[in-house]
Amino acid sequence: MKFDVLTLFPEMFAPIEQSILGRAIENKLIDINLVNIRDFSENKHKKVDDTPYGGGAGMVMMPDVVYRAYQSVKSEDAKVIYMSPQGQTLNQKKVEDLSKEKHLILLCGHYEGIDQRVIDKIVDEEISIGDYVLTGGEIPAMVLIDSVSRYVEGVLNKDSTNEESFTNGLLEYPQYTRPEVFEGEKVPEILLSGHHENIEKWRRKKSIEITKQKRPDLLK
Ligand code: 4H4
Numbered sequence: 001m002k003f004d005v006l007t008l009f010p011e012m013f014a015p016i017e018q019s020i021l022g023r024a025i026e027n028k029l030i031d032i033n034l035v036n037i038r039d040f041s042e043n044k045h046k047k048v049d050d051t052p053y054g055g056g057a058g059m060v061m062m063p064d065v066v067y068r069a070y071q072s073v074k075s076e077d078a079k080v081i082y083m084s085p086q087g088q089t090l091n092q093k094k095v096e097d098l099s100k101e102k103h104l105i106l107l108c109g110h111y112e113g114i115d116q117r118v119i120d121k122i123v124d125e126e127i128s129i130g131d132y133v134l135t136g137g138e139i140p141a142m143v144l145i146d147s148v149s150r151y152v153e154g155v156l157n158k159d160s161t162n163e164e165s166f167t168n169g170l171l172e173y174p175q176y177t178r179p180e181v182f183e184g185e186k187v188p189e190i191l192l193s194g195h196h197e198n199i200e201k202w203r204r205k206k207s208i209e210i211t212k213q214k215r216p217d218l219l220k
């Protein structure tokens with residue numbers, strides 16, 4: 001999977017290389033290329049935004065600068081995603097669908113957004129990480145890269161993703177590890193029984209219980 005990120009703040013993406021994605025990048029399972037939109041300004045002051053036509057507060061990113069940054073990385077099989085509060089909210093299904101793509105170009109907006117003409121010209125879909133407005137699209141882009149990369153073949157073993165929350169439409173069962181007793185609290189006996197069928201049944205029951213309690217909407 002190739003990610004090209006069009007951003008004004010490439011330095012914000014440094015932490016990604018530290019995470020488990022660092023290993024996936026080393027193993028060439030994913031490739032994250034950061035494109036600084038400012039490098040494509042032809043203005044001597046590297047101008048990338050201007051005041052909105054029709055007046056109003058804030059600044060809007062200029063279409064020609066964004067377009068040149070896009071042209072520097074575009075490819076036949078690229079899907080262009082604009083991180084925007086106006087987009088479809090990212091969920092597990094969308095994450096798994098996107099993980100099957102070969103090349104994603106992520107456009108990170110700023111200020112009051114981006115000139116509509118370049119959005120109309122290059123964007124295939126808008127994706128939001130939630131109904132709130134952030135200062136920039138970089139954190140949403142990192143959320144998308146992290147969640148999608150987990151489903152890229154070979155990044156995580158199948159067992160890690162098969163049983164986690166949302167994969168089977170339920171929230172994940174509670175997890176326990178050593179020590180067996182923590183502050184007087186014992187690990188549920190069934191998990192020490194070694195009886196795998198009963199453990200699976202207990203885990204399924206707990207998943208349904210937790211989902212009913214925390215996210216009944218998932219059961220509809
Ligand atoms: C983009 C603000 C577009 C407003 C932005 C608009 C999110 C989010 C986000 C900085 C940028 C904001 N991106 N999920 N939530 N004019 N991005 O807040 O479309 O309203 O993804 S606009």
